[in-house]
Amino acid sequence: MHRNLQDKTGFVFIYGAGLESQIWSRVIEGLDCPCLPLEFPLRKGSFDSRSRLSLEDYMAHMKNQVDEWGVQRFVIVAHSIGGVLALRLASELTDRLVGMVAISAAIPKNGGSYLSVMPFPNRILMSALLHTMGTKPPESAIRTCLCNDLSSDQASEIARGFTPEAVRLYTDRINVSVPDVPKMYVKLTQDKAIRPSLQSKMISNFSPQSVRSLETGHLPMVSNPEGLRSILEDFLTDTEVLR
Template identity: 20%
Template sequence: MKKTVSKMLLSAFAFSTFSLFASCSNNDENSSLKPQTYVLVHGAWQAPYVWNEVKTELIKSGNQVIVVGLPGHGADKTPPQNLSIDAYRDKVIDAISKVQGKVILVGHSMGGIVVTAVVESIPSKISKLVYIGAFLPKSGQSIGELAMTDAGSLLGPSLIESADHLTLDVNAKDLTNLFIPDGDTSAKQKVIDNYRSEPAIPFSNKVILTQNFGSVDKVYIKTLQDKVISPKLQDQMIASAEIKTVFPVNTSHSPFLSQPKTVSDLLIKIGK
């Protein structure tokens, strides 16, 4: 009887020790996946809605997400004559200032120059800078100047400038073909339903870069089927900025709408 009790106690001790070890191992594994705070910045002719599905996936993985709505986009009614890259930059900086610690800053398309300006201003708050099919001008260069070099872009012929030169429109018949030809019907309809004229002044604003910009780790997600910012121009910008980490995705200009899981998985991978 004593031997039986001893064996039972020994087995119980072994089981509890194994369980404790397994629990510690799982905790160690989970602790290595440190939650990140992602700050997502949309591009031109778009608004915060484009990040909805990506945001959901990032939060499911335990991360914090801040989606910044740029002034003059979405529901914001700031007059176009009052807008600039500096105004966009300051809106993003204000959002980041409410976060303890560093963030992963993500910019798409026109948002690329915005996040570049943000990093130049507050490099110590940014752990990684991620461009998704985004403009990345050289120091002293505007988006407009950079776009003029993009012979592979199909956007130019579709642009319609307002009489007061304060806004730019995309010809309605070209909108989804340019921005999301690979999206399903629902995704394309979102782009149509949320469309607004784009403030023009920020396209002529320049950003000056220093060692602040150079001090932050950068990643580029290259959109291989992009008709707005051609893959060739993306390659040139990547090379000019000496970005070493590049993830190609076989999508159009709006991968967060056509392949949101691909984008969220990449952002999680970048955050590890």
């Protein structure tokens, strides 16, 4: 990486369950700073190879990618279940972390898990479904919950590429607090996967200095990459001014 880029503050991107790092490509292509879209472990292997992974395995795999990156200061951008991983990752990288952006992200309290942020009835139902039906929803649910504002072709691509995760990504608890850095929450007003009312609770847990809204469903990096990119650029500018 060119030295001038190494000296800039960058973005580390964490996607949500079932997705891949290329989901961020249309956001990243217009950013004038270093960007690292993280990959989850054993992505190209069979589900059996991933099924016993713990949340710590996910975190360690991502931390290795950040450790090998040449950029010394960065903002973590976390989407959906990626918020849980981001909190855990941030606790390991406090000397390099300068900010955090949560996009319709799950933000559990210290000692919580992804499941713990769900409303009580949903939590019980989702726990049962994870252990009986696995972590890949039916295609109809992917289209309805994740892709409600996407084109048919975009929804088909998301559904076709959806990769089931290890159950422990949803159930393992993290024993870390929200980092003491500048924070922003991006609320998605048309989201049917993590609905706005639940996002409001996540905002309370996160205590960000600012909240921005996008009128999109769960995947703004697909439906409105320009709008999301603009929000990230504004946050980075504000963070640099504060430094």
